[in-house]
Amino acid sequence: MVSRTIPVQAFDLVVIGGTGDLARRKILPALFKRFCAGQMSDDCRLIGAARRDLDAAQYRDFVRDALREFAGELALNEASVAGFCAHVDYVAIDARGDMGWQKLSDLVATGEAQDAVRAFYFSVGPSLFSDIAERLERFGLTDSDSRVVVEKPFGRDLETAQALNAQLAQYFDEGQIYRIDHYLGKETVQNLMAVRFGNMLFEPLWNAQYIDHIQITVAESVGVEGRGEYYERAGAMRDMVQNHLMQLLCLIAMEPPAHFDPDAVRDEKLKVIRALDGVQPHHIVRGQYTASDGALSYREDVGNERSKTESFIALKCHLNNWRWAGTPFYLRTGKRLSHRDSEITVVFKDTPHSIFGPEAGRHRNELTIQLQPNEGITLGVTIKEPGPGGMRLVDVPLDMSFAEALGPAADAPDAYERLIMDVIRGNQTLFMRNDEVEAAWAWTDPIIHGWEARGDAPKPYDAYSAGPDDAALMMRRDGRDWKGLEK
């Protein structure tokens, strides 16, 4: 089932790095699905560009293969695939030289629909961003309405992120730059805002007075999946916390924006990042998976027997502001954990007094927002344990699985489908602004420098476990426990 929506404006999307892994796995399948949903009008074009010497027909074969591998059942429909491929073209270019740029410029200039949106997806490493931006301008490919999409990692620290922002700013206004964080394109992540700001129920309780703590877990069962070289330089902190977990934290903690528009939302997220306190070394647990259950160790996966890169991180942080003073936020993410499970749990405080006496037990309400898989929301409510006995309390879930509650309509577009269409619509709400990215690095850098200076080695944990024991210990020291992964 593909969600149907009205066609967006005509567009030319040039995917620079169109033969790469991201294009195959995500960009091409996402566009194909939007094509199947009727969102690409006849005059839309997808132009792949990379150094590989292909003609348009050969690139269409590449696209067909990518769709067969990554676009699921829809790609079984030959007519749909052929229809999509009719929109596809290719030009060989070299981002570091002049090869192909004039041809690309001519191709874009001819055959472009009137008023078409022109977008350039930089699906290449960030070291090429500046070269590409300069050539787009020099070969007359951009105007004030053109858009560029850039991928993470957006730098590896504050300094490199500032340099990238400065390079892009030489050629594009901030309003033309779409920095992707694909977590913001996930339907349930957007639902965080709907739940918080569309219901009267939660907002009055959404503060340190009523909330004991908040946990964010993004657990993956996969390992580094052939991206060892990149991951060795990144680790879980740069790969996941600086961006995806930070965005989740922002959405759960931010003040209500005045409007659901790009700058109002991003202003509020920025305030959250800037309110983050530094993290104490004893509030960080880094881990690295060891071989177990038939899986190779992290070090074997990346081919570095001495690696000190973390494949897991858990940390406790505080927001230094009026709403959240005293409420800790616990973040945790890792690879090769027991199962894929991304969830946010908001743990409310005890009632101030129990009228039922100590035998009844004390219970806390928990709101669990399950991001993936099986998207849904559960609210734990305390009731009387059924039966003739005395008043004993028990927790029951008020459970709303989106798929059950909404049926097939809940089968939402993939994050990349949503985000690419937002680029065409010119809606930056779900993209990171330059100052947000820099603020996130400004918080992350001292944490990383701290463990580098101390020479901390990550703690080993068994592949397919819940991570290092120290992460559980960190929680237990606070009289709390992790939710989710251990279930």
Ligand SMILES: NC(=O)C1=CN([C@@H]2O[C@H](COP(=O)(O)OP(=O)(O)OC[C@H]3O[C@@H](n4cnc5c(N)ncnc54)[C@H](OP(=O)(O)O)[C@@H]3O)[C@@H](O)[C@H]2O)C=CC1
């Ligand atoms: N793969 C993924 O799942 C994810 C990737 N990303 C990010 O997306 C970006 C692309 O990643 P990915 O697709 O995996 O990388 P790949 O190495 O698979 O692809 C890189 C692409 O860039 C092209 N390219 C390289 N050098 C040049 C050049 N000088 N001129 C023109 N084209 C060039 C390559 O083609 P050719 O060699 O023919 O030129 C290829 O199409 C990276 O920044 C990555 O970190 C982000 C999230 C997930």
Ligand SMILES: O=C1O[C@H](COP(=O)(O)O)[C@@H](O)[C@H](O)[C@H]1O
């Ligand atoms: O950006 C990244 O995200 C993926 C996890 O994304 P998900 O949508 O599958 O949850 C992660 O595997 C990868 O290391 C990271 O670069």
